[in-house]
Amino acid sequence: MSRITLQNIRKSYDRGPTVLHGVSMDIAPGEFIVIVGPSGCGKSTLLRLIAGLETCREGDIILGGKRSNDIAPQDRDIAMIFQNYALYPHMTVRENIAFGLELRGMPKRERNARAEEVARTLQLEPYLDRKPAALSGGQRQRVAMGRAIARETSTFLMDEPLSNLDNALRVVMRREIKELHKTLKATIIYVTHDQTEALSLADRIAVMKDGHLQQFDTPEAIYDRPANRFVASFIGAPEMNFLEAAELKSAGVPSDLTIGLRSDALTLVGAKPAGTALPASVTLSEMTGSDVVLHCETPAGRVTLTAHRSALPADLDDCWIACDMKAAHFFDSKTGARREFAVQEG
Incomplete structure (x- = not known):
C-alpha cells in the first residue's frame, strides 16, 4: 500500500x-x-x-x-x-x-x-x-x-x-x-x-x-x-433546515447569521413549549416505517423534521416545533461559512 x-x-x-x-x-x-x-x-x-x-x-x-x-x-x-x-x-x-x-x-x-x-x-x-x-x-x-x-x-x-x-x-x-x-x-x-x-x-x-x-x-x-x-x-437526510436569525428572535442570535437545524434537533408538540419554538401546521407527511417525515409550514418558512408515529400530536394543523438550539449550526449569511456561536436560551 x-x-x-x-x-x-x-x-x-x-x-x-x-x-x-x-x-x-x-x-x-x-x-x-x-x-x-x-x-x-x-x-x-x-x-x-x-x-x-x-x-x-x-x-x-x-x-x-x-x-x-x-x-x-x-x-x-x-x-x-x-x-x-x-x-x-x-x-x-x-x-x-x-x-x-x-x-x-x-x-x-x-x-x-x-x-x-x-x-x-x-x-x-x-x-x-x-x-x-x-x-x-x-x-x-x-x-x-x-x-x-x-x-x-x-x-x-x-x-x-x-x-x-x-x-x-x-x-x-x-x-x-x-x-x-x-x-x-x-x-x-x-x-x-x-x-x-x-x-x-x-x-x-x-x-x-x-x-x-x-x-x-x-x-x-x-x-x-x-x-x-x-x-x-x-450531507444528512432529511436536509438541514435553514432559518434566518430574525425569524427566531427568541434565540438571541445575531442577525448576520443563518441558523441550521437538523431534523433531530426539532420536536413536534401539541402545545407551546418553553424555549425557542415555532407555530406550525403539517402540510405533508411521508411514512418511512416507525417514523414519519413531516413537512411543516411555519412563520419562518417550510421546516422538515422526523418524528415517531406514536409521538405525533392529535392536531397536526395547529402544533408547535420545539427547537433544540444547543444542537443548532450557525453560518455567515453572506459567505455561508461556518461560524461558532453559543446560544444562551432563557
Whole structure:
C-alpha cells in the first residue's frame, strides 16, 4: 500500500472553464476515501486523474512518494471499477476475472486459480462458468470488482459502482464493499453522489462543489461540524433546515447569521413549549416505517423534521416545533461559512 497525495490539482478542457480548482488531499495507505458531490462537481474527473486517464493542467499527483503525472495508467499500481461494469459478454465469469492477468502474460493455470480464489472471496464460485447475461446486476458488479481484485493491486478507484442497482441491492453491496475493504486492507477511493453511501462507507469524506473541495474530514466531523452551508445541506437526510436569525428572535442570535437545524434537533408538540419554538401546521407527511417525515409550514418558512408515529400530536394543523438550539449550526449569511456561536436560551 502507498500514500496518495494530490497537490493543488487544476483541470480544464480545451480552453474551457476550469473543472477543478486547486484540489489538495493527502490519503493514507489503507484508507477508504469517498468523494461526494452533485453532478458536474469534478469528482469523476479527479478519479480519472489519479488513474492516469486524464492529465491535469497544474499540480502534482504523488503515488507512493513519486510524482506520477506522466506515468501511464497501466504502470500505476491502481485498479479502476466503473459504473457500467465493462464486462466482456462472450466470456465466462472466470474468464472475465482472469482477463487482466492474461494480458500480463500469466499462465492459464495460475490465472484460473487466482480467478477462483477471488470468486470465493466475492461468493461467485457457483457462477464461474456463467456469462454476464445470466447474472443479476449485483453479481455483475461483483465480477467487475473481482477483475480489479485479481490484479492484487494496492489501490482501487470506484466510480459510482452501485448507481445501476436497485435500493435493496445497493444496501447489500455497500456492506460487501465495506467487508471487502477490511479483508484486502487496500486503499479505496470511491466516487458517488449519494450521501448515504458516503456516510456509511468512508473513513474520510471529500465533499466537492463546482470543482472546489469544500471539506475533507471524517463522516462524524462533516455531519456534526459542516464547514459551510453547502456541506450542511448536502450531507444528512432529511436536509438541514435553514432559518434566518430574525425569524427566531427568541434565540438571541445575531442577525448576520443563518441558523441550521437538523431534523433531530426539532420536536413536534401539541402545545407551546418553553424555549425557542415555532407555530406550525403539517402540510405533508411521508411514512418511512416507525417514523414519519413531516413537512411543516411555519412563520419562518417550510421546516422538515422526523418524528415517531406514536409521538405525533392529535392536531397536526395547529402544533408547535420545539427547537433544540444547543444542537443548532450557525453560518455567515453572506459567505455561508461556518461560524461558532453559543446560544444562551432563557
